Amino acid sequence: MAYFPFFVELEGKTCLIVGGGMVAYRKALVLKDFGPEITVVGFEMISEMEQLAAACDKTMTLIRRGFEDKDIEQADFVIAATSDEELNRHISVICRQQKIPVNVVDVQEECSFIFPALIKEEDIVVGISTGGSSPTIAQYLKKRFKEAIPKGFGMLAGQLGTYRELVKERVPSLPVRTEIFKIMVIEGIRQGGVFTREQAIELIERKLGEHEN
Numbered sequence: 001m002a003y004f005p006f007f008v009e010l011e012g013k014t015c016l017i018v019g020g021g022m023v024a025y026r027k028a029l030v031l032k033d034f035g036p037e038i039t040v041v042g043f044e045m046i047s048e049m050e051q052l053a054a055a056c057d058k059t060m061t062l063i064r065r066g067f068e069d070k071d072i073e074q075a076d077f078v079i080a081a082t083s084d085e086e087l088n089r090h091i092s093v094i095c096r097q098q099k100i101p102v103n104v105v106d107v108q109e110e111c112s113f114i115f116p117a118l119i120k121e122e123d124i125v126v127g128i129s130t131g132g133s134s135p136t137i138a139q140y141l142k143k144r145f146k147e148a149i150p151k152g153f154g155m156l157a158g159q160l161g162t163y164r165e166l167v168k169e170r171v172p173s174l175p176v177r178t179e180i181f182k183i184m185v186i187e188g189i190r191q192g193g194v195f196t197r198e199q200a201i202e203l204i205e206r207k208l209g210e211h212e213n
């Protein structure tokens, strides 16, 4: 059965990662760009994890000790990535009992959520899943889709986001707004990922004029 891709706000949420090895590190590296507070509990931490925590400042905390059940109490979601399979299974069980979303890396039946292959260009995010059937296909498609995203698209989306209020205020008609947003995208792509505020204002005035006549 296919998995549904909810897009979840992680900013300010608390993520617990159990384990301080390469697998845990790769999850922390991906997640940190989505803004959660990350706590990592593990006996040992690889140096990459230590460097990441240092770079993240207060948003990432490393706790060097064995996992304790109480660690999940403050967590909004949990990733079990230790080398102890029994412990990973135990973490999955207690999280499910408390309805805390849990991922056990590479053990689908113990996950209540799974990781997609991810493309992130600023706020544009593409998540690809095969429902666990073939992570290799997910990885393959990621490469192909990445190539299909026009250069500067993340930046362009961010810019257009800042014009939304302006367009909504100035243009009462929904079809005209839709037309304006489409032109912004086409012109933004043509201009290499840029559509300036001045151009946005000029476009709004022009379209309002056209539709008045």
Ligand SMILES: C[C@@]1(CC(=O)O)C2=NC(=C\c3[nH]c(c(CCC(=O)O)c3CC(=O)O)Cc3[nH]c(c(CC(=O)O)c3CCC(=O)O)/C=C3\N/C(=C\2)[C@@H](CCC(=O)O)[C@]3(C)CC(=O)O)/[C@H]1CCC(=O)O
Residues within 6 Å of the ligand: 103, 104, 105, 106, 107, 108, 111, 113, 114, 115, 116, 117, 118, 128, 129, 130, 131, 132, 133, 134, 135, 136, 138, 139, 142
């Ligand atoms: C997308 C990605 C994201 C990520 O890992 O963050 C991801 N796996 C990736 C790669 C990858 N994983 C594996 C291989 C080796 C080839 C192979 O085995 O197929 C490769 C490819 C490689 O390394 O070349 C091994 C593997 N993975 C799982 C199992 C268990 C099983 O099959 O039962 C086994 C066998 C373990 C064993 O043999 O013991 C299970 C899961 N892996 C998932 C995600 C979830 C389902 C995603 C989906 O719906 O497609 C799920 C269910 C749970 C989860 O982990 O969340 C990431 C792409 C990285 C990228 O973005 O580039």
Ligand SMILES: NC(=O)c1ccc[n+]([C@@H]2O[C@H](COP(=O)([O-])OP(=O)(O)OC[C@H]3O[C@@H](n4cnc5c(N)ncnc54)[C@H](O)[C@@H]3O)[C@@H](O)[C@H]2O)c1
Residues within 6 Å of the ligand: 018, 019, 020, 021, 022, 023, 024, 041, 042, 043, 044, 045, 046, 065, 066, 067, 081, 082, 083, 084, 085, 087, 105, 106
């Ligand atoms: N390395 C890979 O590419 C890979 C790929 C798929 C799956 N895996 C599996 O994922 C798991 C983690 O892989 P890894 O390479 O990060 O392993 P690793 O051995 O480098 O790290 C394991 C981490 O788990 C921690 N740990 C062990 N027992 C603990 C406990 N009781 N409490 C808290 N922390 C504990 C260790 O301190 C260590 O930080 C392994 O089981 C591995 O088989 C690894």
